[in-house]
Amino acid sequence: xxxxxxxxxxxxxxWSKASGKAEELGAQALxxxxxxFPNTKTYFSHYSDLSVKSGQVHVHGKKIIDALTxxxxxxxxxxxxxxxxxxxxxxxxxxxxxxxxxxxxxxxVVLAIYFPADFTPEVHLAIDKFLAEVSYALAEKYR
Amino acid sequence: MVHWTDEERDIIKTFWGKIDAEEAGHQALTRVLVxxxxxxxxxxxxxxxxxxxxxAGNPKVRAHGKRVxxxxxxxxxxxxxxxxxxAKLSELHSEKLHVDPENFRLLxxxxxxxxxxxxxxxxxxxxxxxxxxxxxxxxAALSSKYx
Numbered sequence: 536x537x538x539x540x541x542x543x544x545x546x547x548x549x550w551s552k553a554s555g556k557a558e559e560l561g562a563q564a565l566x567x568x569x570x571x572f573p574n575t576k577t578y579f580s581h582y583s584d585l586s587v588k589s590g591q592v593h594v595h596g597k598k599i600i601d602a603l604t605x606x607x608x609x610x611x612x613x614x615x616x617x618x619x620x621x622x623x624x625x626x627x628x629x630x631x632x633x634x635x636x637x638x639x640x641x642x643x644v645v646l647a648i649y650f651p652a653d654f655t656p657e658v659h660l661a662i663d664k665f666l667a668e669v670s671y672a673l674a675e676k677y678r
Numbered sequence: 679m680v681h682w683t684d685e686e687r688d689i690i691k692t693f694w695g696k697i698d699a700e701e702a703g704h705q706a707l708t709r710v711l712v713x714x715x716x717x718x719x720x721x722x723x724x725x726x727x728x729x730x731x732x733x734a735g736n737p738k739v740r741a742h743g744k745r746v747x748x749x750x751x752x753x754x755x756x757x758x759x760x761x762x763x764x765a766k767l768s769e770l771h772s773e774k775l776h777v778d779p780e781n782f783r784l785l786x787x788x789x790x791x792x793x794x795x796x797x798x799x800x801x802x803x804x805x806x807x808x809x810x811x812x813x814x815x816x817x818a819a820l821s822s823k824y825x
Binding site: 563566567571572587640643644645647648654656657659660 | 708730733790796806
């Protein structure tokens with residue numbers, strides 16, 4: 536399900552607002568995932584605080600959004616942009632790829648909260664497709 | 679039987695009181711039909727679903743969205759017995775409507791996103807977690823009579 540030109544424009548447009556709030560959005564998305572989907576906590580047993588106030592969650596959440604910003608900036612070659620991260624997830628982190636979908640969902644929830652007027656059904660469609668492509672690229676090196 | 683804490687029951691009751699079933703249902707179903715266009719396979723009698731604006735303006739989509747969220751109210755009134763409450767609905771979706779239960783998940787996710795947009799920051803991680811749990815219970819009940 537490749538991204539159309541319209542999709543890419545929608546992604547760039549909403550992401551131009553999101554990228555500036557990377558830490559806040561990232562912390563929210565991560566904390567919501569950890570709270571609503573407890574199986575995901577198994578990957579963060581080394582964190583002392585899993586709430587949205589946690590410094591660790593903020594640092595990691597920002598990392599995630601920044602990586603997505605990188606993917607947006609290379610939207611015509613997401614596989615290439617995600618290559619190093621894919622290797623890391625495959626061999627070091629070994630996060631079950633089913634969880635990429637879970638985090639994608641909480642990212643959508645956070646976009647709806649922070650940008651309710653911009654997060655129209657068409658933009659929702661575009662971001663959903665974009666996150667699916669990023670998730671696929673992240674899992675490429677797994678086996 | 680599902681265990682609900684007092685806090686979860688409170689959250690569900692409080693937010694349910696502020697939800698307009700027609701509006702929330704309409705928006706959620708619109709998003710499902712736009713974001714996952716293959717779901718339109720179940721709505722061949724709904725008329726014009728050719729583009730997002732047509733879907734959003736379609737009165738049958740609005741009516742059906744309302745129906746779904748109103749039915750959610752039945753689960754909320756019977757939190758300690760959702761499975762029995764939805765037994766007949768589950769049979770209907772399986773035997774008559776032939777709906778793949780994956781679609782319940784898609785609609786559930788869309789509804790969460792609509793609620794998030796409506797309530798903003800008030801839709802805290804704890805509130806979201808409670809509603810995710812409620813929808814998971816509803817989805818399991820709706821899927822229970824499939825065979």
